[in-house]
Amino acid sequence: MQTVSNALNAPHRLRPDTLQRVTRSIELLNYRPNRNARSLRTSAVELIGYCVPSWPHGQVHLVMDQFLHALCTSAESSGRHILLFTAPVGVEGMPVYEDLHARRLVDGFVLSQTETHDPRHAWLKEQQIPFVSFGRVWEESTQPGPWVDVDGAGGCATAVQHLYDTGRRRIGFLSWPQTSGLAENRLSGWRARCGELGLPNHDELAVRCRADTIDEGARSTAELLDADPAIDAIVAISDILALGALRELGRRGLVAGVDVAVTGFDDSPLASVVSPALTSIRQPMDEIAGELIDILTTPDPKGPTERLLQPELVVRGSSAPG
Amino acid sequence: MQTVSNALNAPHRLRPDTLQRVTRSIELLNYRPNRNARSLRTSAVELIGYCVPSWPHGQVHLVMDQFLHALCTSAESSGRHILLFTAPVGVEGMPVYEDLHARRLVDGFVLSQTETHDPRHAWLKEQQIPFVSFGRVWEESTQPGPWVDVDGAGGCATAVQHLYDTGRRRIGFLSWPQTSGLAENRLSGWRARCGELGLPNHDELAVRCRADTIDEGARSTAELLDADPAIDAIVAISDILALGALRELGRRGLVAGVDVAVTGFDDSPLASVVSPALTSIRQPMDEIAGELIDILTTPDPKGPTERLLQPELVVRGSSAPG
Numbered sequence: 047m048q049t050v051s052n053a054l055n056a057p058h059r060l061r062p063d064t065l066q067r068v069t070r071s072i073e074l075l076n077y078r079p080n081r082n083a084r085s086l087r088t089s090a091v092e093l094i095g096y097c098v099p100s101w102p103h104g105q106v107h108l109v110m111d112q113f114l115h116a117l118c119t120s121a122e123s124s125g126r127h128i129l130l131f132t133a134p135v136g137v138e139g140m141p142v143y144e145d146l147h148a149r150r151l152v153d154g155f156v157l158s159q160t161e162t163h164d165p166r167h168a169w170l171k172e173q174q175i176p177f178v179s180f181g182r183v184w185e186e187s188t189q190p191g192p193w194v195d196v197d198g199a200g201g202c203a204t205a206v207q208h209l210y211d212t213g214r215r216r217i218g219f220l221s222w223p224q225t226s227g228l229a230e231n232r233l234s235g236w237r238a239r240c241g242e243l244g245l246p247n248h249d250e251l252a253v254r255c256r257a258d259t260i261d262e263g264a265r266s267t268a269e270l271l272d273a274d275p276a277i278d279a280i281v282a283i284s285d286i287l288a289l290g291a292l293r294e295l296g297r298r299g300l301v302a303g304v305d306v307a308v309t310g311f312d313d314s315p316l317a318s319v320v321s322p323a324l325t326s327i328r329q330p331m332d333e334i335a336g337e338l339i340d341i342l343t344t345p346d347p348k349g350p351t352e353r354l355l356q357p358e359l360v361v362r363g364s365s366a367p368g
Numbered sequence: 369m370q371t372v373s374n375a376l377n378a379p380h381r382l383r384p385d386t387l388q389r390v391t392r393s394i395e396l397l398n399y400r401p402n403r404n405a406r407s408l409r410t411s412a413v414e415l416i417g418y419c420v421p422s423w424p425h426g427q428v429h430l431v432m433d434q435f436l437h438a439l440c441t442s443a444e445s446s447g448r449h450i451l452l453f454t455a456p457v458g459v460e461g462m463p464v465y466e467d468l469h470a471r472r473l474v475d476g477f478v479l480s481q482t483e484t485h486d487p488r489h490a491w492l493k494e495q496q497i498p499f500v501s502f503g504r505v506w507e508e509s510t511q512p513g514p515w516v517d518v519d520g521a522g523g524c525a526t527a528v529q530h531l532y533d534t535g536r537r538r539i540g541f542l543s544w545p546q547t548s549g550l551a552e553n554r555l556s557g558w559r560a561r562c563g564e565l566g567l568p569n570h571d572e573l574a575v576r577c578r579a580d581t582i583d584e585g586a587r588s589t590a591e592l593l594d595a596d597p598a599i600d601a602i603v604a605i606s607d608i609l610a611l612g613a614l615r616e617l618g619r620r621g622l623v624a625g626v627d628v629a630v631t632g633f634d635d636s637p638l639a640s641v642v643s644p645a646l647t648s649i650r651q652p653m654d655e656i657a658g659e660l661i662d663i664l665t666t667p668d669p670k671g672p673t674e675r676l677l678q679p680e681l682v683v684r685g686s687s688a689p690g
Contacts (some may be wrong), residue, residue, distance in 0.1 A: 093451070098436050107637070111432045114420050118454045127473060129415070130450040132440045151449060259641040286641060296619070315429070316638075319581035319608060 093129045094121055094342060095152035097139070099159045100132070108285065108314030109329065113180075116335035117156065124343055128156075137165045147175055154342050156180060160193075162227075167191040178341045178351075180334065184227025192351030194337040198228060198311075199235030201327040201357040205281045205309045206239040208325075208359055212367045214279035214307055217245060218270040219252040220263060220287045232283050232311065250274070255287055263290015264297075271298070271306075278306055279365070285310035285317055288324055292364065307365040322363025329357050415451045416443055416664065417474035419461070421481045422454070430607065430636030431651070435502075438657035439478065446665055450478075459487045469497055476664050478502060482515075484549075489513040500663045500673075502656065506549020514673035516659040520550060520633075521557030523649040523679040527603045527631045528561040530647075530681055534689045536601035536629055539567060540592045541574040542585060542609045554605050554633065572596070577609055585612015586619070593620070593628075600628055601687070607632035607639055610646055614686065629687040644685025651679050 096117065099107070118128050129152050133139035143166060146152045154176035157166055160183045167190035170177040179193040202219075209217055219236045222229035233252060240247035253269055255262040263282060267290060270277055282288035288310030295302045302308050303322045310317055313328035337353045418439065421429070440450050451474050455461035465488060468474045476498035479488055482505045489512035492499040501515040524541075531539055541558045544551035555574060562569035575591055577584040585604060589612060592599055604610035610632030617624045624630050625644045632639055635650035659675045 096452075098433065098440055100437055107433050108430070111420070111429050114436075114452065115422055115454060118420055118452050122454060128452040130418075130436065130440050130452050132437060132444060261641065261643040264643075293615070293618075296615075316582075319583065321583040321586075 092125075093127055093152045094339075095129050095131055095143070095146055095155045097133050097142075097155075097157070097159075098130050100135075108316060109312050109331070112331045113335070116331040117338065119332070120335040120339040124339055126339070126343065135159065136161065140165055140169060143169070147173065156338050156342065162186065164190070176342050178338050180338055182227075184231075189352060192341045194334055194341065194353045194355065196329045196334065196357050197354050198232040198357075199238070201311065201359070202232045202235035202281055202283075203239035204357075204359045205325075205327060206236055206243070206245075208361065209279040209281070209307055209309070209365060210243050210245065212307070212365065215245060216274070216277050217251070217279040217281060218267075218274070218277045220266050220270075220280060220282040220291065221252055221254050222258065222283055223254055223256065229283060236281050251277075258284050258286050260286060260290040260293060263287035264294040265290070267291040267294040280306060280308050282308065282310050285312050285314045285324060285326055288326070288364070289316060289320060292320060292322075292324070303364045303366040309359075309365055313360050317360070317362065320364075322366070325362045325365040326360055327357045328360050330355055414448055415474045416448055416661075417451050417453055417465070417468055417477045419455045419464075419477075419479070419481075420452050422457075430638060431634055431653070434653045435657070438653040439660065441654070442657040442661040446661055448661070448665065457481065458483065462487055462491060465491070469495065478660050478664065484508065486512070498664050500660050502660060504549075506553075511674060514663045516656055516663065516675045516677065518651045518656065518679050519557075519676050520554040520679075521560070523633065523681070524554045524557030524603055524605075525561035526679075526681045527647075527649060528558055528565070528567075530683065531601040531603070531629055531631070531687060532565050532567065534629070534687065537567060538596070538599050539573070539601040539603060540589075540596070540599045542588050542592075542602060542604040542613065543574055543576050544580065544605055545576055545578065551605060558603055573599075580606055580608050582608060582612040582615060585609035586616040587612070589613040589616040602628060602630050604630065604632050607634050607636045607646060607648055610648070610686070611638060611642060614642060614644075614646070625686045625688040631681075631687055635682050639682070639684065644688070647684045647687040648682055649679045650682050652677055 099110070121128050131142065131146060133142035143155065155170060157177060157179040158181055160179050160181050162183060162185045164183055167177070167179070171191060177191060179191060180195070182189060182193050182195045206217055217236070217240060219233060221233050224230070236252070237247045250273060251270070253266040255266045263286060266287070267280060270280065280291050282291055288308050291308045292302050295306055295308070300306055308324065310324045310326040313326040317324040317326040333355055337355065341351050341353070421432070443450050453464065453468060455464035465477065477492060479499060479501040480503055482501050482503050484505060484507045486505055489499070489501070493513060499513060501513060502517070504511060504515050504517045528539055539558070539562060541555060543555050546552070558574070559569045572595060573592070575588040577588045585608060588609070589602060592602065602613050604613055610630050613630045614624050617628055617630070622628055630646065632646045632648040635648040639646040639648040655677055659677065663673050663675070
């Protein structure tokens with residue numbers, strides 16, 4: 047039995063002819079290693095825990111199925127699987143992580159919904175449990191662990207550049223409340239690129255929506271256009287707000303993509319079910335998932351464990367060349 | 369070691385005083401059974417496999433995160449967890465199911481996206497692997513295995529009843545192409561209840577949308593209202609189509625909920641981000657997940673293994689009392 051085990055897990059310990067004989071038997075028997083028996087002896091990450099986020103009621107999460115599909119696919123291509131679980135946000139959720147690991151149900155974690163002073167990172171580090179975050183922790187001077195994230199500022203800068211290249215010269219921004227680190231990051235990309243291009247980027251051109259709803263997107267677009275009728279493009283921080291912008295333009299008899307261009311963020315399925323279809327900034331889900339699994343499953347990663355990926359602008363009718 | 373094992377897994381085999389002594393030691397040591405060691409010996413379902421659906425590009429799946437959250441919660445309340453995986457649809461996906469079970473990674477499956485002549489049911493039955501489907505298989509004379517589903521016909525009938533009770537007398541229906549068993553089921557609820565109430569239910573009042581998009585919902589609403597301006601309510605087979613109806617009403621200067629009432633299906637997050645907020649038919653996700661896990665984890669279920677659950681109508685402004 048030990049010889050078979052060595053052939054599977056430590057082939058260098060066997061004489062070549064013994065190894066060959068055992069390997070042939072394994073093939074003949076069509077033997078497949080059983081995870082339950084194996085993982086008692088191996089320390090490789092085999093099941094990766096991911097806490098399925100619960101969102102405040104009414105908050106829309108339009109690309110989670112894309113993310114989960116990509117995460118599973120990446121895990122599987124490395125011979126691993128995703129164990130899905132639920133846990134309360136914050137310190138109340140820690141016993142769930144602790145229990146999953148103590149019972150050896152999972153060998154590592156992919157975190158998302160990271161929060162300022164998130165207790166998970168320090169605990170996982172102390173326990174020497176592999177983990178990686180999708181998303182940076184905002185308002186921390188140093189990041190508490192490895193992460194993969196999408197360059198929201200870069201994405202919004204790319205949207206501004208595209209609008210400039212297609213002739214737009216006065217670009218508004220629909221943002222979220224100032225308390226969101228994510229929002230400030232995306233907004234900074236709009237502000238910087240407008241500045242570089244010599245376009246106006248004063249605060250009045252960036253409206254804070256009170257919620258991520260179609261209504262608020264429409265209301266804020268009305269506010270923008272009332273204050274500054276020369277606006278010829280709007281960069282929205284989400285697809286939902288962009289949908290609100292489209293609605294308000296329609297209400298005013300303005301043609302989206304002709305009179306005023308509109309771009310969204312996330313390239314959610316909604317972007318292609320409206321007319322004109324919405325130009326939007328797509329997070330590269332396959333790449334994100336690949337980097338997460340790579341960091342998580344490489345024992346001593348040689349590359350950086352902080353990876354900022356560039357989103358891709360998907361151009362559609364709502365920003366057709368003017 | 370065998371005594372401890374008996375105390376945990378077959379306490380009736382031990383003398384009471386021995387059992388008490390061992391149990392006390394277990395408590396003192398704060399011992400937790402290790403899944404990897406345990407499941408070699410127990411046949412209980414401990415990890416449940418769920419294939420994360422991949423949807424055709426552009427198809428919107430707005431409530432999957434709600435379903436997954438409910439499924440995890442239910443599994444966890446029975447001491448089990450969800451293993452997420454990907455597999456091709458149809459017979460190409462079978463080796464994935466086979467491999468997951470052969471390697472004892474999962475002990476049972478929750479199926480969704482069931483298809484006519486779905487190969488999974490027969491194979492799982494033959495292997496005596498526990499499984500249950502979320503959703504019936506349409507166009508089969510007998511269902512190929514246990515299932516939990518939502519009564520789409522009943523949901524649409526409830527929407528019609530609500531519209532009737534609030535004074536509407538001419539109710540249109542926005543449907544999907546005729547090839548969908550799900551669509552025919554929901555449509556039949558509208559047709560039947562309209563008939564019972566003495567309301568018109570001829571085919572011209574039910575429009576087939578070519579795709580589940582806001583555009584198609586708007587176009588079909590225009591078609592309905594052009595052909596029959598007396599229509600005072602529209603039951604849409606999805607929230608997306610209902611959003612299209614709201615858009616078309618707005619374009620015509622009609623007030624949704626006042627001039628024409630609109631209802632959707634799924635109570636997706638979109639239902640509350642539009643104005644007026646959308647009346648919609650909510651699938652009871654917690655109950656669905658609870659029944660799935662109950663059927664899957666009960667060795668010889670005494671209750672029926674075909675469970676049709678009633679959805680709930682969530683009334684909002686788009687169908688405010690006229």
